[in-house]
Amino acid sequence: MDKTIQRGLAAGAAIVGAALVGGAIYYFREKATPGPEYRVLATEGDFEVRAYPDIVVAETMVTGPRKEALSQGFRALAGYIFAKSRDGEELPMTVPVLQDSGQAIAADGMMFDDTAEGRWRVRFVMPEGREPGDLPEPPPGIELVEVPARRVAAIKFAGVADDDRLIEQEDLLRGWLQRRGEHVSREPEYAFYNSPMIPPPLRRSEVLLPLD
Numbered sequence: 001m002d003k004t005i006q007r008g009l010a011a012g013a014a015i016v017g018a019a020l021v022g023g024a025i026y027y028f029r030e031k032a033t034p035g036p037e038y039r040v041l042a043t044e045g046d047f048e049v050r051a052y053p054d055i056v057v058a059e060t061m062v063t064g065p066r067k068e069a070l071s072q073g074f075r076a077l078a079g080y081i082f083a084k085s086r087d088g089e090e091l092p093m094t095v096p097v098l099q100d101s102g103q104a105i106a107a108d109g110m111m112f113d114d115t116a117e118g119r120w121r122v123r124f125v126m127p128e129g130r131e132p133g134d135l136p137e138p139p140p141g142i143e144l145v146e147v148p149a150r151r152v153a154a155i156k157f158a159g160v161a162d163d164d165r166l167i168e169q170e171d172l173l174r175g176w177l178q179r180r181g182e183h184v185s186r187e188p189e190y191a192f193y194n195s196p197m198i199p200p201p202l203r204r205s206e207v208l209l210p211l212d
Helices: 003-031 066-081 163-180
Strands: 039-044 047-052 055-063 097-100 103-105 111-113 119-125 143-147 150-158 189-192 204-210
Touching: 055 066, 066 097, 066 119, 150 163, 163 204
Parallel strands: none
Antiparallel strands: 039 047, 047 150, 055 119, 055 143, 097 119, 097 189, 103 111, 150 204, 189 204
C-alpha cells in the first residue's frame, strides 16, 4: 500500500480514536451528574411509576418551537447556575433538564393553561438540600420554584429525542397507564440527561406524566 495512503489511514484512525475517547469521557462524566432521588413504585420494562420528594427548580419561560425553546431556556439557566448572568456562587450542574408546556388537566379531563399558547417552561433541578432562600438571586426572567412531592410515570428511551419520538413515547406511556387505571394530572414533561456531545445511541431521555 502506498505510504501516503497508510499515513492518511493512520491519521484518520487516530482522529476517530480520539473522538471516541473524548465521547466516552463526556458520557461517563454526565452519567455521574447528580439528579433528584426518587422511589420506584412500579416498573415494567421501560415504564416506571416514581415517587419524587419536594425539589427546588430554577425555571424560565420561552416562546417558540419546542427544540429552539429548549436551547434558549438552557442557555439562560446555564448562565444562572454558572454565575454568568449574576454575581456570586457558582452552582453544580444537575440532571435532567426538564421541559413542559405548563398545561394542567382538570378533574373532568379538560386542559387549562398556566401559560400562554406557544410558550415552553424549561427547568434545572437545584442541588439537593438547597432552598430558594439560600440560593443565589436569579436574574430577571428566571424564578426559583418549589415543586411539591408527587407521583410521576416515566418511559425511558435512547436516541434522538425529536418531536416525533417524544410523541411516540408519550403514546406508549399513556397506553400503559390506561391499562393500569391511572389518571394523568398534567401535560407531559420531557427530561433530557445528556448534551449533544454524546452519541445518540448513548443518550438518555424520558417522557414524564404527573399522576393524581
